[in-house]
Amino acid sequence: MSDTGAPREDARPLLVYEYVGGDPFFVALVEHFYEGVERDAVMRPMYPVDLTGSKARLAGFLIQYWGGPQTYSEQRGHPRLRMRHNPFVIGAAEAAAWYHHMEAALGAMNADDVVRPVFLEYFARAAEAMINVAP
């Protein structure tokens, strides 16, 4: 066993999913996210009245994306997120609102300085990629 701090050759990198503590982190993150969505006059009407399924789908997707169980795809198939968002008109305002609620949700989770920027960079990029109307 080396004590030099160098990576061990038999060690695999820790998954983000593991680093944050697994399913409970993503379930709680999504709860916070939808608390924001519920109070947002622009976002709320886009979602179903009952948000139970929406929460499960978003949490399941994020769990899968960050290295956890692939349950989302077992239940929903390939994510094809852009295609699945086609029914909704997503411009810069909607993408900014989505990102804002996710940033607030991360704040509520007290994500540490290691993982917060990793998530924020991803969420910014993903929200931008979902825009499907020209300005």
Ligand code: HEM
């Ligand atoms: C940019 C602004 C966005 C808006 C306005 C938006 C809005 C929506 C709406 C209205 C739904 C349907 C709700 C439901 O599932 O019942 C949905 C589904 C979903 N969204 Fe978004 N979304 C946005 C960005 C994103 C991003 C960036 C991600 C991923 C990082 C994401 C992940 C998902 C997932 C996984 C689903 C469920 C897909 C399925 O399996 O049917 N969304 N979104």
